[in-house]
Amino acid sequence: MSDDKPDEAAAAAVRLLWGPHPKPARGPRPTLDLARIARAGIAVADESGLAEVSMQRIAAELGVTKMALYRYVPGKAELVALMVDGAIGPYPASDEPVGDWRGQLHAWARGLLLLFRRHPWALEATVGLRVMGPGELSWMERAVSALDGTGLTGAERMDAALLLSGHVRAIAQQARAAGPAGNPEAQLGAVLGELMQTHGEQFPALTAALASAAGSADQDQAWDFGLDRILDGLATLIDARNR
Amino acid sequence: MSDDKPDEAAAAAVRLLWGPHPKPARGPRPTLDLARIARAGIAVADESGLAEVSMQRIAAELGVTKMALYRYVPGKAELVALMVDGAIGPYPASDEPVGDWRGQLHAWARGLLLLFRRHPWALEATVGLRVMGPGELSWMERAVSALDGTGLTGAERMDAALLLSGHVRAIAQQARAAGPAGNPEAQLGAVLGELMQTHGEQFPALTAALASAAGSADQDQAWDFGLDRILDGLATLIDARNR
DNA sequence: GAGAAACTGTGTCTGGTGGACACTGTTGAT
DNA sequence: ATCAACAGTGTCCACCAGACACAGTTTCTC
Numbered sequence: 412m413s414d415d416k417p418d419e420a421a422a423a424a425v426r427l428l429w430g431p432h433p434k435p436a437r438g439p440r441p442t443l444d445l446a447r448i449a450r451a452g453i454a455v456a457d458e459s460g461l462a463e464v465s466m467q468r469i470a471a472e473l474g475v476t477k478m479a480l481y482r483y484v485p486g487k488a489e490l491v492a493l494m495v496d497g498a499i500g501p502y503p504a505s506d507e508p509v510g511d512w513r514g515q516l517h518a519w520a521r522g523l524l525l526l527f528r529r530h531p532w533a534l535e536a537t538v539g540l541r542v543m544g545p546g547e548l549s550w551m552e553r554a555v556s557a558l559d560g561t562g563l564t565g566a567e568r569m570d571a572a573l574l575l576s577g578h579v580r581a582i583a584q585q586a587r588a589a590g591p592a593g594n595p596e597a598q599l600g601a602v603l604g605e606l607m608q609t610h611g612e613q614f615p616a617l618t619a620a621l622a623s624a625a626g627s628a629d630q631d632q633a634w635d636f637g638l639d640r641i642l643d644g645l646a647t648l649i650d651a652r653n654r
Numbered sequence: 655m656s657d658d659k660p661d662e663a664a665a666a667a668v669r670l671l672w673g674p675h676p677k678p679a680r681g682p683r684p685t686l687d688l689a690r691i692a693r694a695g696i697a698v699a700d701e702s703g704l705a706e707v708s709m710q711r712i713a714a715e716l717g718v719t720k721m722a723l724y725r726y727v728p729g730k731a732e733l734v735a736l737m738v739d740g741a742i743g744p745y746p747a748s749d750e751p752v753g754d755w756r757g758q759l760h761a762w763a764r765g766l767l768l769l770f771r772r773h774p775w776a777l778e779a780t781v782g783l784r785v786m787g788p789g790e791l792s793w794m795e796r797a798v799s800a801l802d803g804t805g806l807t808g809a810e811r812m813d814a815a816l817l818l819s820g821h822v823r824a825i826a827q828q829a830r831a832a833g834p835a836g837n838p839e840a841q842l843g844a845v846l847g848e849l850m851q852t853h854g855e856q857f858p859a860l861t862a863a864l865a866s867a868a869g870s871a872d873q874d875q876a877w878d879f880g881l882d883r884i885l886d887g888l889a890t891l892i893d894a895r896n897r
Numbered sequence: 898g899a900g901a902a903a904c905t906g907t908g909t910c911t912g913g914t915g916g917a918c919a920c921t922g923t924t925g926a927t
Numbered sequence: 928a929t930c931a932a933c934a935g936t937g938t939c940c941a942c943c944a945g946a947c948a949c950a951g952t953t954t955c956t957c
Contacts, residue, residue, distance in 0.1 A: 438904025
């Protein structure tokens, strides 16, 4: 069937991300290793975007031909998966769990947001079907463990983590669209305002909301708003459970 | 220098998406139009995924050479933007605003989710920098207008819309990863469970959560959970504002 | 030691992509 | 009738991911 192709691709990705990687007994010494390859890819993506990441480019960066890369990585998709997990994880051990679940999740979300800000390409690299690596899972672990003892079920704890990461991604994407300079809200408002000038009558509610928002230029308004709403919602449920 | 290139690209996209498109006075009749092109692209993407969308493919679908497409669309990015806005909008007029803000937002989010289910490729097509078209804005308009009169500021109403759409995207992506068959939770649990078997000791909280979640096989658990949490959070704020 | 086996990196090739450009043919305004 | 504007085509380029055969290097086995 055509369904076993994605499966074997996924299996290859799992092998690559989760190891083990026994070093060969015979033959010439490998000049590269997965960590170096991932680092090179991340560096290129950080600096020039994911579009610049090609087999040739990364190989050149490492001083080999592109075909040499295929000795380490089955294909470009797996390369990117390696880069993603390298860029994401593991969850920094310096951020020890401190405070209640709310404070912990707040710190967790902030850390994830900073991470996406540092590696904007990770957003586009994590759409679609993919295999989670150890790094990504360690973040998941941290979020779920922050909710231990809150009375939420296991599924609910994981759903909460997914919910938070969704918000992080949404904000990171908005920030990315605005570019490194200038706050997203202002930029979004500017382009929207332009469109409203010519097509405003079709979007009365938006026009009104935009006019009302024109004054406030709070930097991270959308971030704090969404995060607080989610945490409030979780608090409501947790309170109900514990009563 | 290099910063005006994205700007002019964005301007081209705005022209394309927002018109106007005056029909030429002289010359041969165009055999195509933007709507037909968008429809062809959407059809291909729906059926075979975004990767199958190439200039050649779409042109062949329309019975012309690929270069003819460039008479209508400045490049592939703009083609995809056209497809996205065509697939998304406008917000269906049949879904009249009914009920309180909560019910309206619930219906809105559900509608958006169904849309992403119908056009899974729209997820990958809407990461990164992009220009919103009329269709996308009409959805935004609907969500913002649902929050009219709740006491929220304009910026907050828009932030709420962004928050909800973030959750929709997160769920849609998870559903997409699981494929059309089988519910996402089970599939996620299966692959996670496999990894836990070999690396479980590194992720104790996840292992516990997974074990606890093994029994419940609720289909749309994550969807309802996140949506309810967000709406609860909004309700908390709205209540506070109105007191 | 000698040879074989395993392995690495390279060169070459293919089919595909987005896009530039010059060209022919068509159409309506003058 | 002429001409300028426009549409669709054919040809070209650079780049991409990947397949494959090959030569060179290392280590294990006899």
